[in-house]
Amino acid sequence: MELMFAWFLVCVIGFLLMMALHFWSVEHQKLKRRFGKKKGVKIGKILGTFSGWMELVFLLGFWISPxxxxxxxxxxxxxxxxVNFSIPLSHLITAIFLMGVGAWIAIRAVREMSREVGFGVIDAHSKPRKIVTSGPFSIVRHPQYLGADLAHVGGSILFSASYALLFTPIYVMCNYLISWKEERELVRELGKKYKDYQENTPMFIPKIWKNK
Incomplete structure (x- = not known):
């Protein structure tokens, strides 16, 4: 039991460390002041890309750890x-739905950002050029994190991972904090335009109906 929990705990610590790097990667102004404009942007990209991929690795660790x-x-x-593995049929159906919807939302968000702004995932930690309000960004401000939350729940159910499922509120809170930090930077860099976008578009939970 102790060994079982230790593996999961290592994944939790690793994930939280990567979230800290992710948090740092979006601090555009601080990175530029400390390292210079070009170097600061480059460091932000490296930190963001590395932390993003490692978050996925530790997330997988959540699901498959004993x-x-x-x-x-x-x-x-x-x-x-x-592989000496079995999946309850109810879990498989639920997971396919949640992970499918989550992946679709996240991929649509990245494609829309690339189409509108002209950069891929690796450049998402650079200074923003414009506000993307089309596609999934017209429904919520952070569709990529909404997709990630759904995919995590789906993955936890797929592997029947109780610790991973219990970790979900912390995972959602981490994504909220990253979104909050990103928005602070966006308000500094884009000003009133982004504030207007905040007022008209929810952060994560789509509006079921719109106020007239």
Whole structure:
């Protein structure tokens, strides 16, 4: 039991350290003041890219690390004898839906940002050139993090990972803090335009109906 929890704890610590790097990567002004304009932008990109990929690695660690397993409902499972692994059918269906929707939202967000602004994921930590308000960004301000939250819940259910599922509120809070930090930088750099966008578009949860 102690070894089981230790593996998960290592993933948690690693993930939180990467979130700290991610947090630092979006501090455009501080990085430029400390390292100079060009070098500051480059360091921000490197930190953002490295922390982003490592967050995914530790997230996978959450799902597959030894931990108590659970079943939502129904005991019918699909087995994979070659890897000695089985997935409850209810988990598979739920996970495919959540991870599929989450991935679709995140990919649409990245594609829309690339189409509108002309940069890919690696440049998301550079100084913003304009506010993207089309596609999923017209529904929520941070669709990529909304997609990540859904995918994490889906992955936790897919692997029946109880610790990972219990970690979800902390994961959501981390994404909220990153979004909050990004928005502070965006308000500094884009001013009233971004404030207007904040007032008209929710951060994560889409509006079911709009006020007339």
């Amino acid at each position: 931990q108590p397993r659970f079943t939502l409902f129904l005991n019918l499972s699909i087995s994979f004898p070659l």
